[in-house]
Amino acid sequence: MTQTAPITQDVLTIPRKLPDGPVNLVGLTRDALREALIAHGTPEKQAKMRVNQIWQWIYQWGVRDFHAMTNLAKAYRAQLAENFVVTIPEVVSKQVSTDGTRKYLVRIAGGHEVEVVYIPETDRGTLCISSQVGCTLTCSFCHTGTQKLVRNLTAGEIIGQVMLARDDLNEWPRPGEPVGERPRLISNIVLMGMGEPLYNFDNVRDAMKIAMDGEGISLSRRRITLSTSGVVPEIAKTAQEIGCLLAVSFHATTDAVRDALVPINKKWNIATLLDTLRDYPRLSNSERITFEYVMLKDVNDSDADARRLVQLIKGIPAKINLIPFNEWPGSPYERSDRDRIQRFADIIYKAGYASPIRTPRGEDIMAACGQLKSATERARKSRAQIEAEAGH
Ligand code: SAH
Ligand code: SF4
Numbered sequence: 001m002t003q004t005a006p007i008t009q010d011v012l013t014i015p016r017k018l019p020d021g022p023v024n025l026v027g028l029t030r031d032a033l034r035e036a037l038i039a040h041g042t043p044e045k046q047a048k049m050r051v052n053q054i055w056q057w058i059y060q061w062g063v064r065d066f067h068a069m070t071n072l073a074k075a076y077r078a079q080l081a082e083n084f085v086v087t088i089p090e091v092v093s094k095q096v097s098t099d100g101t102r103k104y105l106v107r108i109a110g111g112h113e114v115e116v117v118y119i120p121e122t123d124r125g126t127l128c129i130s131s132q133v134g135c136t137l138t139c140s141f142c143h144t145g146t147q148k149l150v151r152n153l154t155a156g157e158i159i160g161q162v163m164l165a166r167d168d169l170n171e172w173p174r175p176g177e178p179v180g181e182r183p184r185l186i187s188n189i190v191l192m193g194m195g196e197p198l199y200n201f202d203n204v205r206d207a208m209k210i211a212m213d214g215e216g217i218s219l220s221r222r223r224i225t226l227s228t229s230g231v232v233p234e235i236a237k238t239a240q241e242i243g244c245l246l247a248v249s250f251h252a253t254t255d256a257v258r259d260a261l262v263p264i265n266k267k268w269n270i271a272t273l274l275d276t277l278r279d280y281p282r283l284s285n286s287e288r289i290t291f292e293y294v295m296l297k298d299v300n301d302s303d304a305d306a307r308r309l310v311q312l313i314k315g316i317p318a319k320i321n322l323i324p325f326n327e328w329p330g331s332p333y334e335r336s337d338r339d340r341i342q343r344f345a346d347i348i349y350k351a352g353y354a355s356p357i358r359t360p361r362g363e364d365i366m367a368a369c370g371q372l373k374s375a376t377e378r379a380r381k382s383r384a385q386i387e388a389e390a391g392h
Contacts, residue, residue, distance in 0.1 A: 088160030097363070137229055232268040245289075254270075277316055294323045295336035320354070
């Protein structure tokens with residue numbers, strides 16, 4: 001059945017408080033899980049096996065009720081249930097675009113909200129997840145950048161976004177069902193939602209390690225892309241400790257323009273950033289760096305910019321992802337014209353680099369890059385207005 005209008009579904013209206021007593025196991029590394037089990041009475045000799053079993057229930061089968069973990073003794077299940085919980089952030093509402101894109105508004109502890117976007121394509125399904133509520137950086141074209149950093153997400157809240165999307169897409173294999181039987185709906189993860197992942201490095205690393213763990217969600221490191229605005233000291237660590245693919249929000253070819261668009265450039269300028277990218281230890285043809293480049297009319301979209309870009313990245317295995325600017329209410333820029341973007345792409349392509357132009361997805365539900373949260377705020381405002389008008 002083809003959909004003709006986006007669907008908004010309120011999944012949760014009454015906020016449920018997260019329990020503050022028992023320890024949440026979601027987001028713990030294998031080592032931390034082992035320690036937690038031992039601290040709550042699991043004999044040390046058994047700990048390794050218990051970690052494997054519990055890990056498999058949580059991350060391979062998506063089971064969160066200890067009583068359903070049937071290869072554990074009943075008494076042990078009860079003991080686990082007394083001390084631990086397996087909880088993930090709650091979906092407050094879900095919107096489905098006419099193009100199949102799904103946007104989830106997710107509530108985390110403290111009542112804060114982040115957004116998660118699922119983008120189905122013919123050969124893949126990409127989940128765009130958030131790493132922070134708000135952002136400390138103030139990129140002038142980004143709506144998240146207009147919001148103060150509220151807090152870092154925990155590792156559990158980061159991997160929890162993947163888990164809640166798997167719930168919604170009904171993607172967990174049934175216990176016992178061989179893994180890999182069905183095509184993956186979530187085949188790729190991109191850290192391109194709200195926040196700067198490299199300013200929340202440890203939690204992002206721990207969450208992505210869980211996503212890559214072969215006994216669980218088991219996504220290849222080549223199917224995870226971390227996007228950074230250019231936090232230079234953390235880039236080498238990303239290769240060493242996570243090993244996923246890297247995308248860099250480049251967006252300009254002179255320091256003057258990049259200073260204005262991506263202010264972190266004042267700290268680590270284009271030359272410093274490029275040096276670091278050249279050293280990225282895992283560089284190879286199959287692991288190109290993605291240069292993200294938002295197309296802003298008359299700001300960074302000239303032929304001269306395209307030629308400079310090609311010169312700058314010489315020697316770095318790269319692809320350039322051109323992102324037509326997604327406008328948001330009050331945004332100070334306009335999207336470059338189609339022809340301009342195409343001409344820019346041609347120059348880069350002729351220089352030997354892939355230069356895909358990103359197709360905006362989920363526009364009817366404001367699910368595009370850099371727009372996250374704005375729709376939510378507007379929706380909230382209008383709900384408040386409606387209530388005020390109704391005399392509540
Ligand atoms: N903080 C990280 C990741 C989140 S932003 C970073 O900056 O890379 C994900 C991507 O969306 C970045 O390339 C960002 O520059 C881009 N983006 C932000 N706002 C945008 C907008 N309004 N239109 C198009 N792309 C945008
Ligand atoms: Fe933060 Fe990235 Fe937005 Fe810049 S583009 S403000 S780093 S989320």
